[in-house]
Amino acid sequence: MERIKTDICVIGGGSGGLSVAAGAVQMGAKVVLLEGHKMGGDCLNYGCVPSKALIAASKRAHAMQGGLGVTGVEPDVSYAAAKDHVAQVIKTIEPHDSVERFEGLGVHVIQEFGRFITKTEVQAGETIITARRFVIATGSSPFVPPIPGLDSIPFETNETIFALREKPEHLLIIGGGPIGMELAQAHRRLGSKVTVIEGLKAMGKDDPELAAILLENLSGEGIEIAEDAMAANVSGKAGNITVETTDGRPFTGSHLLMAVGRKANIDKLDLDKAGIEHNRTIKVDAGLRTTNRRVYAIGDVAGGLQFTHVAGYHAGVVIRSMLIGLPAKQRTDHIPWATYTDPELAQVGLTEADALELHGHKVDVARFEFKGNDRAIAEGKTTGLIKVMVVKGRPVGASIVGPQAGELIQTWALAISSKLKMSAISAMVAPYPTLGEVNKRAAGAYFTPRLFDNPRVKRVVGFVQRWIP
Numbered sequence: 001m002e003r004i005k006t007d008i009c010v011i012g013g014g015s016g017g018l019s020v021a022a023g024a025v026q027m028g029a030k031v032v033l034l035e036g037h038k039m040g041g042d043c044l045n046y047g048c049v050p051s052k053a054l055i056a057a058s059k060r061a062h063a064m065q066g067g068l069g070v071t072g073v074e075p076d077v078s079y080a081a082a083k084d085h086v087a088q089v090i091k092t093i094e095p096h097d098s099v100e101r102f103e104g105l106g107v108h109v110i111q112e113f114g115r116f117i118t119k120t121e122v123q124a125g126e127t128i129i130t131a132r133r134f135v136i137a138t139g140s141s142p143f144v145p146p147i148p149g150l151d152s153i154p155f156e157t158n159e160t161i162f163a164l165r166e167k168p169e170h171l172l173i174i175g176g177g178p179i180g181m182e183l184a185q186a187h188r189r190l191g192s193k194v195t196v197i198e199g200l201k202a203m204g205k206d207d208p209e210l211a212a213i214l215l216e217n218l219s220g221e222g223i224e225i226a227e228d229a230m231a232a233n234v235s236g237k238a239g240n241i242t243v244e245t246t247d248g249r250p251f252t253g254s255h256l257l258m259a260v261g262r263k264a265n266i267d268k269l270d271l272d273k274a275g276i277e278h279n280r281t282i283k284v285d286a287g288l289r290t291t292n293r294r295v296y297a298i299g300d301v302a303g304g305l306q307f308t309h310v311a312g313y314h315a316g317v318v319i320r321s322m323l324i325g326l327p328a329k330q331r332t333d334h335i336p337w338a339t340y341t342d343p344e345l346a347q348v349g350l351t352e353a354d355a356l357e358l359h360g361h362k363v364d365v366a367r368f369e370f371k372g373n374d375r376a377i378a379e380g381k382t383t384g385l386i387k388v389m390v391v392k393g394r395p396v397g398a399s400i401v402g403p404q405a406g407e408l409i410q411t412w413a414l415a416i417s418s419k420l421k422m423s424a425i426s427a428m429v430a431p432y433p434t435l436g437e438v439n440k441r442a443a444g445a446y447f448t449p450r451l452f453d454n455p456r457v458k459r460v461v462g463f464v465q466r467w468i469p
Contacts, residue, residue: 002127004108006032008322009122009131011114011269014041016299016311017137018097023319025106032131033102034124036113040097041139043308044090050162051182053089055340057082058189062342068380079167085164091327092104116274119292133294137311140262140300143365149234153241155256168192168255172243174231175259176202178339183257184223194223195241195251199230203339207351209383214345217383219367226251230355286329288318296322306338333396334417338406343383346409349397349416351402357390364390366446368438370402375433379403379417386442388412393421404435411439422446
């Protein structure tokens with residue numbers, strides 16, 4: 001049994017773990033990185049990267065419907081070739097997350113799963129690592145609920161569907177959240193029939209008014225969306241699968257995708273041996289420290305928002321604490337997220353409902369519709385709405401549905417993280433014509449009643465016009 005002593009041991013080679021390892025080693029720390037599966041984790045191999053690549057292929061197919069003076073044609077879609085594009089995108093990005101790159105940076109990479117054997121030691125294969133600090137960054141996996149009959153039926157998750165080469169004739173998706181909806185639209189545009197079966201409300205974590213706009217658009221593309229449809233039983237065989245809901249509704253298709261949520265990857269860690277409290281996720285404090293002061297947890301295993309960019313943000317928090325010794329705490333009010341459907345749906349900070357519950361009558365909601373944006377009109381993409389929640393002149397949340405919402409939300413993420421006022425957005429000069437003008441117009445909508453419907457302003461203007469030469 002080999003023994004290693006190091007400054008930092010990172011358990012998990014996904015986006016968060018890789019960010020910690022790269023940052024720490026380049027700042028002079030000795031780093032050991034443990035990864036027993038694929039470098040790059042879920043994001044590169046089964047999540048963000050392959051899903052966006054498949055969405056890109058589906059957009060090409062959808063664009064062939066024509067419009068704006070262009071005659072539409074039926075796209076000749078090769079589902080296998082679209083999957084080849086997905087594989088090529090992963091292959092292109094892989095070197096950035098590879099063992100070779102990190103070893104080149106000076107990280108000692110061990111390609112084994114790590115588990116705690118004491119409060120200060122982790123074993124990975126035939127190696128025992130003692131470290132001053134440990135960082136758990138093992139991410140999450142698809143959660144598969146114990147639906148009767150599911151254990152005897154073939155089904156896909158996000159970890160398997162990108163390897164599927166034969167286009168589903170009719171894809172059933174259990175789960176109407178971001179993963180389910182992104183893959184629903186991508187498959188519909190690539191030629192599959194699609195039915196989404198959601199036990200509660202589709203896109204239920206987002207602003208309901210904006211989610212309704214998205215869902216109407218998805219329904220318009222031919223996606224069947226069944227809400228309040230809790231799956232109670234699964235039956236059939238490959239190519240002929242039926243999902244029956246608690247209210248007796250049957251849905252039959254050729255393939256089944258489970259997209260009901262995520263579970264933290266903590267089963268292999270032996271956390272109890274390290275004195276680390278956990279339930280479904282690992283208990284952490286505001287600085288992302290566990291109940292073992294030597295151990296931090298970041299990303300999905302730490303609970304909260306489960307996004308790649310959150311794991312990267314967490315990495316910066318713990319590096320500041322571990323390496324520089326400065327106090328560092330996570331915050332969530334400035335974290336944006338986006339669903340990459342068409343139209344996109346994005347959020348940062350408080351939704352309208354959350355803001356009203358927290359701040360009551362102090363909240364002003366500024367609204368602007370994409371149909372008032374000249375660039376959206378020119379491109380025939382006018383379906384969209386932005387809402388900005390404002391308290392005492394500062395934005396506390398923004399919700400956007402529309403083209404490039406994931407890009408547009410970044411302005412509000414910056415405003416909230418830097419505590420900017422609405423006047424800063426309104427003073428920004430945006431190039432014309434761009435979709436980005438919707439942000440400025442939303443800020444303008446906030447100031448409009450304060451300027452144009454304000455008797456005091458009108459009195460001042462009247463005085464200046466009458467008496468100031």
